Amino acid sequence: MRHASGRLILLVAVVSTALVASACTQAVPGRPVAGKVVAKDGVDPSFIKGTDGGDIDRLGATAITDVDKYWEQAYPATFGEKWRPIEGGVYSVDTADPAAKPPPCTEKASDVEGNAFYCPSADAIAWDRAALLPVLRDGYGDAAVVIVLAHEMGHAVQRRMGITPEAERKNPEKYPTILTEAMADCFAGSFIRWVNDGKSEHLDIGTDTLDAALGALISFRDPVGTSPNDKSAHGNAFDRVSAFQDGYQEGTKFCSGMTVQTRKFTQQGFTNVDDRDRGGNLPFDEMLDAITPDLDNYYKALVTSKGKTWTPPKTTPTQKEPDCSGDQGPVAFCPKDKSVEIEVAEELPELHAKIGDYATGILLASRYGMAARAALGKEVDGDEASAGALCLAGAYTREVFTRRQGFGLSPGDLDEAVKVLLAYDYAARDGSGEASVAPGFKRVDVFRSGVFVGDKACGLG
Structure with a gap:
């Protein structure tokens, strides 16, 4: 075009x-x-x-x-x-x-x-x-x-x-x-x-x-x-x-009115040969090992900055879709014990392989976002909760996108986020698996608000 x-x-x-x-x-x-x-x-x-x-x-x-x-x-x-x-x-x-x-x-x-x-x-x-x-x-x-x-x-x-x-x-x-x-x-x-x-x-x-x-x-x-x-x-x-x-x-x-001064673009080139050779994607197991402690650190800083206590959610791999709290897809926040279950046998690895590693990343980021809402005393059920968790996934993405050291985004990761959000509503389901942000066009918009504004856009007060 x-x-x-x-x-x-x-x-x-x-x-x-x-x-x-x-x-x-x-x-x-x-x-x-x-x-x-x-x-x-x-x-x-x-x-x-x-x-x-x-x-x-x-x-x-x-x-x-x-x-x-x-x-x-x-x-x-x-x-x-x-x-x-x-x-x-x-x-x-x-x-x-x-x-x-x-x-x-x-x-x-x-x-x-x-x-x-x-x-x-x-x-x-x-x-x-x-x-x-x-x-x-x-x-x-x-x-x-x-x-x-x-x-x-x-x-x-x-x-x-x-x-x-x-x-x-x-x-x-x-x-x-x-x-x-x-x-x-x-x-x-x-x-x-x-x-x-x-x-x-x-x-x-x-x-x-x-x-x-x-x-x-x-x-x-x-x-x-x-x-x-x-x-x-x-x-x-x-x-x-x-x-x-x-x-x-x-x-x-x-x-x-768009200009090069007012329009911020997220497109970026590869910064190292290894990342380029991998197409910007980590293998599934390596992605889980890299992102879960990083999510813990990010949400700990967010929750404690608001005067609350953060307890790292226990992450449990499962061989079938999590059922601890309704249908949240292959990654679920379990309100009863404030844990996160991750299906590692079929659907999540398939999404990872088909779309890319940040398809895995955004689903995890949104469920950790739900854990952060719980830690802050916010509702984890309903429309506000589903949009809030998705927005927090965007805020986390904003953080890792701007990093120069440690765990960060590769070229293509934001594209993978858009793809998974248009095609699936998993990252936008509430803690019971009932309410969800829809359609995909709206999910991308809520995610973007977190990316561009940060957690201030996510209704945490």
């Missing part, structure tokens, strides 16, 4: 791999399967250059039409000027057809393979209808296609703001790619909020559908370990979803 002329980045092989690997594309315990979505009635795609008139282009036409309608209203309200629709046209390219005509910013149709992009020199948008949009729709639902095209329209907005390729080349420190991509994600989020507020003529995107669609946004993240200073850096999954959520919550004026 790169907007610079002739430099497209997402190959279909990358998308296909992401669809297979992402935990967000399959039915999992604790969350509803995302709905199919989205068009209440489709828009005639005849205005699209190269269209075959099929369902994919009808969905694309519907998305482009309603995004354009959104900016007719939002652009004047944000910038005080009239919105200028796309002038160079919208292109659908059948990259499976050797005779297909190439769109602007490309030399041949195959240059579009696996991509959707905005061409600033022609003020045009193009997509691969053979190997991108159908893959996104099949893997993540119709809403994924809408988000991707809303993102590309966001780059058209930037051009109208004066953020052109020439401006980026002249002042790369002011307009690094990672910032302009975050801004486009933010604009896409503001549009989806408009849709969810019932203002879209043709689109209807529910929150359960949105959870799955964000999996598509994650699939466009940079490879783990990419430096934020890389000229082509687009952002990790946490940064991209954060930008989208900021747009959803704060609107277009917030998005347009």
